Structure formats: C-alpha cells, structure tokens
Amino acid sequence: MRHGRKVRKLGRTPSHRKALLNNLATSLIREGSIRTTDTKAKVLRGVVDRLVTFAKRGDLAARRHVLRSVRDPKVVKRLFDEIAPRFVDREGGYTRVLKIGARRGDGAAISLVTFSGEEAVKAPASGTEAKPSEPKAEETTAKTEA
Numbered sequence: 001m002r003h004g005r006k007v008r009k010l011g012r013t014p015s016h017r018k019a020l021l022n023n024l025a026t027s028l029i030r031e032g033s034i035r036t037t038d039t040k041a042k043v044l045r046g047v048v049d050r051l052v053t054f055a056k057r058g059d060l061a062a063r064r065h066v067l068r069s070v071r072d073p074k075v076v077k078r079l080f081d082e083i084a085p086r087f088v089d090r091e092g093g094y095t096r097v098l099k100i101g102a103r104r105g106d107g108a109a110i111s112l113v114t115f116s117g118e119e120a121v122k123a124p125a126s127g128t129e130a131k132p133s134e135p136k137a138e139e140t141t142a143k144t145e146a
Contacts (some may be wrong), residue, residue: 035100037109048094053119
C-alpha cells in the first residue's frame with residue numbers, strides 16, 4: 001500500500017526524475033507552453049509554481065535557488081523579468097494543465113501545460129481538422145446586390 005507516499009515516481013530513479021522535471025520546467029519557461037503526458041504535467045505543475053514563487057521574491061538568493069534547477073541564465077532572466085511580474089497579485093496556481101487527448105503511438109494521455117492568464121489554444125481532437133466557417137448565404141447575396 002502507498003500510505004503516506006506523496007512522490008510520483010514516474011518510473012525513474014530520483015536523480016533521473018529530478019533531471020526530467022528540471023528540463024520540463026526549463027522548456028516551459030522558455031517556450032511558454034509544452035505538451036507532455038498527464039502524470040508528468042501534474043508533477044511539473046508543483047515544480048514550476050515553486051520556481052515562480054521564488055522569482056516573485058526577486059532577490060539574489062532566490063535567483064541562485066532557481067539557478068540550481070534551471071541551468072540556463074537566459075531562461076532564469078525571462079522567469080524573473082517577464083513571467084514573475086505577471087503573477088504579483090496571485091498567491092499560487094501559476095500554471096494550467098489542459099488535457100488534449102491521446103498520443104497517437106501508444107495512446108498515452110497528453111496534456112498542454114501553460115502559464116495561467118495566457119491564451120491557450122486547444123489542439124483539435126485527433127483525426128479532425130478545424131475548418132474555417134464559410135460565410136452565410138444571406139451575407140454573400142447582400143454583398144453582390146450592393
């Protein structure tokens with residue numbers, strides 16, 4: 001039984017899991033949104049929220065703490081200068097996880113992870129394409145008469 005076990009192992013050793021989550025967090029901060037499996041997305045949410053909370057503090061110690069996880073100084077600069085100021089009024093919940101369907105190869109559930117407050121584009125379901133709507137017949141006849 002898993003009583004009291006809060007860590008999702010993701011089928012990896014602790015060091016591999018830490019490296020995976022740090023890389024996913026770096027990619028999310030750099031790109032703004034990423035696609036990953038549902039389970040990884042749920043674990044990533046806590047990691048990124050903690051990093052944004054440190055970035056909101058904005059002092060040197062917080063920057064060094066974030067640099068332990070996110071190794072790219074350009075990404076850390078973006079986190080502190082662009083992302084953290086957007087969430088000054090918010091107490092938590094800086095990320096959003098949107099389920100977008102199943103992966104084609106193995107059927108794994110895939111989610112889109114974005115920062116809250118950004119417009120997220122939900123991908124169409126597999127096999128369907130979003131088609132632009134055609135103008136109504138009334139609009140076309142009104143244009144030809146004028």
